[in-house]
Amino acid sequence: MGLGDIRYEDVIAATEEFRRLGRDTFLQTYGFGRARSYELVLDGRRYDSKAITGVAHGYATGDFLRAGDFSGGAATVARCLSELGFLVEPGEPTGNRAALVERLRNLKVSRGPGNLAPSRHQPLSLLWAMAREVDERPRMIPWPKFRDEVGPLLIEFGLPNAKATPQYPFWHLRGSGLWEVEGIPTELAKKMPNVGVLDAHHPQAGFKAETASLLRDPVTRLDAIATICETYLEDVDRRALFQRIGLSGYTTAGSLTEESTDAAPDEHGRASGPAPRRDATRSVIVRDEALARKVKELEDNRCQICDTTLRYLNRPYSEAAHIRGLGSPHHGPDDLQNLLCLCANCHVSFDGLEIYVDADGLVKATNHARDPYPLRRAPGHPLDEAHFSYHRDLCRINARRG
Template identity: 80%
Template sequence: MIAAGRVPDSSYRPTSLPGMGLGDIRYEHVIAATEEFRRLGRDKFLRTYGFGRAMSYELVLDGRRYDSKAIAGVAHGYATGVFWKARDFSGGAATVARCLRELGFVVETGEPSSNRAALLARLRNLKVSRGPGNPAPSRHQPLSLLWAISRAADERPRLTPWPTFRDEVGPLLVEFGLPNAKATPEYPFWHLQGSELWEVRGIPAELAKRMPTTGTFNEHHPQAGFTAETADLLRDPVTRLEAIATICETYLEDVDRQALFARTGLSGYTTAGDLLSPSEDDSADGATDEYGRAIGPAPRRDATRSVIVRDETLARKVKELEDNRCQICDTTLRYLNRPYSQAAHIRGLGSPHHGPDELQNLLCLCPNCHVLFDGLEIYVDSDGLVRGTRDDRDPRPLRRDPRHPVDEAHIAYHRTLCTLTARKPEGG
């Protein structure tokens, strides 16, 4: 999709922007970047080149949407051989958008804050039913929405066929619905349209004047899911987290979040980082003697993992700025006769958080505090005090070197995660 009235010219160069070098980018370099984006997929593309998800500006080409800053950084690499990362831009996303538009591309932006507020307001005011003798609102629609948000986070198709919805959501309603409530997945499948966030397709108009019967659903195999506008909003990790928190706090206050997230495919929201929960399936049984002591070396198992490539320069930088001293507990460790600390991302790099690999998203922590921070046991409140999510520790200020900027938006994101699982943190 090219901007109306402009014919792309491979020799055209945008106005050079002081200090940025975006003037080196040409039309064909942007096209090459978008082709690599499609080939690798969004998540791998962003991880490879050190970018987070676009918060507002997106390049739109042939019906696809691309993270504009990441595309510009990779296009710069195709133009000059130097592939920029997020930290290499001296200007904001609006400057990148101007460059791409001068090249003839469409770059779209909305008003994410107001759109997000409208989305959250609709989630708080779902038209849920209340059963006779039970004043609590039905959980059918909230549970269905969490299931759909999980699909959005995994970038699965926006619309889901009725048989899939029935077979996957039905058991959720049995397990997490109100006591003695009947599991009727056909009701949220149809009535979520009242939220203005959901649509149903595939039911003939003459049968859609009132809620169709289950038999009609089974016969016509309709599809349902978020509207295109809602799905676009939920692509933003911050909006997605706020939507999940809103649903849980409004309708699912007494539900076991750990179990619920595991069942709905949202288990990534139970940790801020990449910690792996121990599992009996991951252990290997070795030979033991009659007393249960191991015989011989520990057994081994071949394994293949995909890991996020972090910028080690940034990790060294934050440790240097903080003098390898934990910003939470002030501990300075030594290992092999050298100072030892860990660079901890505030908003995790991997799915579903998609945080940026940048200095503003890093803390210098000792291993103990790193584990507690990633495990959502501690958080930073709106006054900059580190607190325990279980109120089991005295608050203390997060130490910050003036040369080490920390993005408050990342701190707030982590705090919301803690709120979601422990329901203790407030503010921000």
């Protein structure tokens, strides 16, 4: 049976049991972890949305689903609960975001002789581990995997002439207070184990549970990535780095992709013959088309950035653009406060992080000088400054490239 069997009263029953047992007992009893993306908000309380949905399914059908029985996220759990009339919001980060950022800004990194630049070993290792959080992979990483994947990364993006020694960040990141190592016998842990000890005992390392919990929040994670890049990786080509480690989603605010073709080229290098086709099965985000129509009506199909009204097939044409992207890794909401009405050109520039809106509502350029001008907004069109702030952080980490 699917999630469509769940009724409003089943969700209420699940939330009542959640309150009665307490969060930790409830999650342990039914085999769930803390919410990674979305929470159910009811009467001022926040509930782990996937756990509530699995238990509500049990009340509806007698089949209590566990975490591995179904997938969570915007297209499943969040959609199910929203359609039943419940408020679903991105999960609030637990712990202290400011303390996390401060620790990242003050890593105990070494400096080589004759080179005042801080070593990139720890910052690059942390970014690599954050990419794993984006993909929701296990936080604890076996030493062989860390060695084989981080080692080449240190050669490619580390300081010139620096040795690739992945054992150093694997062990010394513990000094950040954000990282832990398991599997080294106590008698061998009084000093840094050498590579032979690591190879022999197969330890694991990764973010502490509370750090991983903080980094599951997309806003906190972006702040952490921007802090590492600005503090330690100023001269690194971030687009190449992000592509290399699996953070390429942070190079745009939307979902711009490069199209490719398999058609055979002619003598001039052009693709010839009919466009090729291939079968594909995809999971796509379901956007609320009514919201897109609403923002275009409010703004009268005029671009809020350049004030242009395009025409196509003798009709006004505009595009509904999300300020904070819907898909991974941004996980923005599909609501009116996260939507702009833009022309096609400004939509591409905004998603491509070439322009942004500052805290005073002025449109500015990221990578070149231009005169700022105010973002136009129609009466009755609310916009959330938090989404603009998120977009500005994306521009921060993409503004300077090596």
